[in-house]
Amino acid sequence: xxxxxxxxxxxxxxxxxxxxxxxxxxxxxxxxxxxxxxxxxxxxxxxxxxxxxxxxxxxxxxxxxxxxxxxxxxxxxxxxxxxxxxxxxxxxxxxxxxxxxxxxxxxxxxxxxxxxxxxxxxxxxxxxxxxxxxxxxxxxxxxxxxxxxxxxxxxxxxxxxxxxxxxxx
Amino acid sequence: xxxxxxxxxxxxxxxxxxxxxxxxxxxxxxxxxxxxxxxxxxxxxxxxxxxxxxxxxxxxxxxxxxxxxxxxxxxxxxxxxxxxxxxxxxxxxxxxxxxxxxxxxxxxxxxxxxxxxxxxxxxxxxxxxxxxxxxxxxxxxxxxxxxxxxxxxxxxxxxxxxxxxxxxxxxxxxxxxxxxxxxxxxxxxxxxxxxxxxxxxxxxxxxxxxxxxxxxxxxxxxxxxxxxxxxxxxxxxxxxxxxxxxxxxxxxxxxxxxxxxxxxxxxxxxxxxxxxxxxxxxxxxxxxxxxxxxxxxxxxxxxxxxxxxxxxxxxxxxxxxxxxxxxxxxxxxxxxxxxxxxxxxxxxxxxxxxxxxxxxxxxxxxxxxxxxxxxxxxxxxxxxxxxxxxxxxxxxxxxxxxxxxxxxxxxxxxxxxxxxxxxxxxxxxxxxxxxxxxxxxxxxxxxxxxxxxxxxxxxxxxxxxxxxxxxxxxxxxxxxxxxxxxxxxxxxxxxxxxxxxxxxxxxxxxxxxxxxxxxxxxxxxxxxxxxxxxxxxxxxxxxxxxxxxxxxxxxxxxxxxxxxxxxxxxxxxxxxxxxxxxxxxxxxxxxxxxxxxxxxxxxxxxxxxxxxxxxxxxxxxxxxxxxxxxxxxxxxxxxxxxxxxxxxxxxxxxxxxxxxxxxxxxxxxxxxxxxxxxxxxxxxxxxxxxxxxxxxxxxxxxxxxxxxxxxxxxxxxxxxxxxxxxxxxxxxxxxxxxxxxxxxxxxxxxxxxxxxxxxxxxxxxxxxxxxxxxxxxx
Numbered sequence: 001x002x003x004x005x006x007x008x009x010x011x012x013x014x015x016x017x018x019x020x021x022x023x024x025x026x027x028x029x030x031x032x033x034x035x036x037x038x039x040x041x042x043x044x045x046x047x048x049x050x051x052x053x054x055x056x057x058x059x060x061x062x063x064x065x066x067x068x069x070x071x072x073x074x075x076x077x078x079x080x081x082x083x084x085x086x087x088x089x090x091x092x093x094x095x096x097x098x099x100x101x102x103x104x105x106x107x108x109x110x111x112x113x114x115x116x117x118x119x120x121x122x123x124x125x126x127x128x129x130x131x132x133x134x135x136x137x138x139x140x141x142x143x144x145x146x147x148x149x150x151x152x153x154x155x156x157x158x159x160x161x162x163x164x165x166x167x168x169x
Numbered sequence: 170x171x172x173x174x175x176x177x178x179x180x181x182x183x184x185x186x187x188x189x190x191x192x193x194x195x196x197x198x199x200x201x202x203x204x205x206x207x208x209x210x211x212x213x214x215x216x217x218x219x220x221x222x223x224x225x226x227x228x229x230x231x232x233x234x235x236x237x238x239x240x241x242x243x244x245x246x247x248x249x250x251x252x253x254x255x256x257x258x259x260x261x262x263x264x265x266x267x268x269x270x271x272x273x274x275x276x277x278x279x280x281x282x283x284x285x286x287x288x289x290x291x292x293x294x295x296x297x298x299x300x301x302x303x304x305x306x307x308x309x310x311x312x313x314x315x316x317x318x319x320x321x322x323x324x325x326x327x328x329x330x331x332x333x334x335x336x337x338x339x340x341x342x343x344x345x346x347x348x349x350x351x352x353x354x355x356x357x358x359x360x361x362x363x364x365x366x367x368x369x370x371x372x373x374x375x376x377x378x379x380x381x382x383x384x385x386x387x388x389x390x391x392x393x394x395x396x397x398x399x400x401x402x403x404x405x406x407x408x409x410x411x412x413x414x415x416x417x418x419x420x421x422x423x424x425x426x427x428x429x430x431x432x433x434x435x436x437x438x439x440x441x442x443x444x445x446x447x448x449x450x451x452x453x454x455x456x457x458x459x460x461x462x463x464x465x466x467x468x469x470x471x472x473x474x475x476x477x478x479x480x481x482x483x484x485x486x487x488x489x490x491x492x493x494x495x496x497x498x499x500x501x502x503x504x505x506x507x508x509x510x511x512x513x514x515x516x517x518x519x520x521x522x523x524x525x526x527x528x529x530x531x532x533x534x535x536x537x538x539x540x541x542x543x544x545x546x547x548x549x550x551x552x553x554x555x556x557x558x559x560x561x562x563x564x565x566x567x568x569x570x571x572x573x574x575x576x577x578x579x580x581x582x583x584x585x586x587x588x589x590x591x592x593x594x595x596x597x598x599x600x601x602x603x604x605x606x607x608x609x610x611x612x613x614x615x616x617x618x619x620x621x622x623x624x625x626x627x628x629x630x631x632x633x634x635x636x637x638x639x640x641x642x643x644x645x646x647x648x649x650x651x652x653x654x655x656x657x658x659x660x661x662x663x664x665x666x667x668x669x670x671x672x673x674x675x676x677x678x679x680x681x682x683x684x685x686x687x688x689x690x691x692x693x694x695x696x697x698x699x700x701x702x703x704x705x706x707x708x709x710x711x712x713x714x715x716x717x718x719x720x721x722x723x724x725x726x727x728x729x730x731x732x733x734x735x736x737x738x739x740x741x742x743x744x745x746x747x748x749x750x751x752x753x754x755x756x757x758x759x760x761x762x763x764x765x766x767x768x769x770x771x772x773x774x775x776x777x778x779x780x781x782x783x784x785x786x787x788x789x790x791x792x793x794x795x796x797x798x799x800x801x802x803x804x805x806x807x808x809x810x811x812x813x814x815x816x817x818x819x820x821x822x823x824x825x826x827x828x829x830x831x832x833x834x835x836x837x838x839x840x841x842x843x844x845x846x847x848x849x850x851x852x853x854x855x856x857x858x859x860x861x862x863x864x865x866x867x868x869x870x871x872x873x874x875x876x877x878x879x880x881x882x883x884x885x886x887x888x889x890x891x892x893x894x895x896x897x898x899x900x901x902x903x904x905x906x907x908x909x910x911x912x913x914x915x916x917x918x919x920x921x922x923x924x925x926x927x928x929x930x931x932x933x934x935x936x937x938x939x940x941x942x943x944x945x946x947x
Contacts, residue, residue, distance in 0.1 A: 024467040033403040034396020039620040043876035074396035096256030098393035099588030124885040135853030137887035
């Protein structure tokens, strides 16, 4: 059945079964491959996008539930890759394999939208179901703090108080 | 780009992946050179310019270049990466080394992913933490040769001596006059002059290095933060179908009958294809089963779920991991085959003042990399082309060729980024599935595994039982050490009738330990495999590290000594030992290196222990009950890593890690920031291994299905602080990706004991610590 979605600011119509998860609509039908498949069961967060501005898992969300909603994927997080979260992620060289990072970043952007200055506890709560098997968690935590700083008009690259949790010798 | 996208086959479809524009085949060399480019290939026997006039006949030469460097007239430098990227950072580190030696302008450097082609590249198997330890010097020589060639070219153009010019940041400078020429402008001359003599090629001194050994931003960072990075599942071919496969629930099972009537009713499902079961034990080949071919992923998955299959479960239908655990524990209570013998262990044990015995167990583990395995294949007219997140493109190429009975020359393997590998993606079974199905349906096919598939049909890390016995003299010195292990062998996946691990599995951190003990025997006891056994980051060193790291701590407690002091005493006097001459049974393997290059060096182990003690505050004030520090050291993959882990155990048994200190001697470290990232990741992966991960079997089937019941460490449990200290060294490089896991397993277990008085000897810790405050030490 035809379903109309608003994805990254563009109106898109897809003709798919109503129960097809939004993840597969994004990946297979709209060729937005930055959103990843990790578990298919709401358990890992690799498929996180924003639905009406809020982080949502897409691997179990029927596309019919997203009809008419405003959807943002990693490709649409910023027009030029300069969202505060993207800047912070690059500054701290967060990714290892990179596969889960779109989900981590979308969850972070959603967190910062409602909690501009998150504590470690806020971050742990918001990102606890975003898994990373490379285990980049320490850098993610530091990068969330750094993104909050940048978003608040924070210091230029390199002068941040939120440094990597690892020490130079 | 000055250089057109070079691909191996004219039929290659246009695919937006970083791995398609890669391999310079002969005609592409000519094309490149015809356009004025300079193409350099480096091998173990030297560095060559690939000459247009002389032609290029790869089959005629026993020559295996590892590194290709292309310099265009416009100055763009393309470095072809022959190793797979799975988060360890090789696509950044390799170009860093080469470009540094070239004295290139980093902004003009690009990396392209090499196709699977071992005759051309040498080993591409990205396993065993080998990328830098096997290739550092070759990369340096390649870069330094190009630098010398470009300096010679400039000298010729200016009619001055080569000694008067210097490459600096992408141009060559005539020092006296200040004249400069960009690298790109020197290409034409560099193509025609003689290659620099070996004596003219000079590797930079440490002080001259700009990037090697320093932090550099990762090359794939921006694609990874903007959604553009291409992993296995992101490859798209025109007309591509998607397949989901129902595989035998039990290893060795076969399909008896299929009712596919419901599956065929799912919108988008096009065909049902049987995949024959491979002869046991199967090795790298597919398990077989029933594939649902569909127009999209969701239809394939729904169709697969709608299949009604009757299975013959085969010889492993009664595999039960709880019963198997008991059998492993019984196995290590009887003598095994010796993998190392020094002195007389029986006499040492019976004459010791005190004897300590402990047994340890670790279950099956799954890699659970975030990207479930996936592969795309297109097989037409006797040629197979595949795109896959593979750690071992050559094994993929050979296995696909064997499986489809094709000439290996007719199989091309494009390597995408890997969404985690950890050893799972060394095995090309899933790539063979895609190739088989593409041939069957006559269209490109993507085989998409689900998380459930990944947990249930993987190549699991072997469960292991260990029994350690030690004799202590009156002063608490260890005078005898007997270590018996039982775990199913990796080789059981590849050959029939294997009844236990091989002695060279013991040299993965059990028989090659750096302790000073006069009477030592390390034995391997029988264990038959009932599922596919594979290798998982650090391999047997995971359970070796847990058992040995824990046992040393138990001995320290028995001797009433500080565990760190005890560990230092156990390492003994500084010495370098060639273990092939000191008790190991042959072949006395050493991670593929010689014992001359990489002897067992107890001084390096001692230094990392001392560094970890110093930086962790080990000797500081005692921690309150419920908090504790644990220490362990392990040598694996030719590197020495010591860890001090501090834990906090909550009353409900939850284990938190406020702080960990990691001390690493991996020889020279080319990319310290990525090395630190690997250590952070290894520590946290070890937390998963120790605290929560377990695959169990009942009636031959994996019990777990997804992250709901396969536990891994999450953000909330991740350490608050990890300090990684790299020992400065110009020594031969060791591994980085794996050596952090084994000492972490021991250190975490020891910290739990220090915090709670509870010694956990069977993993995972799980709920074992609930109510620990009301228990005393066991």
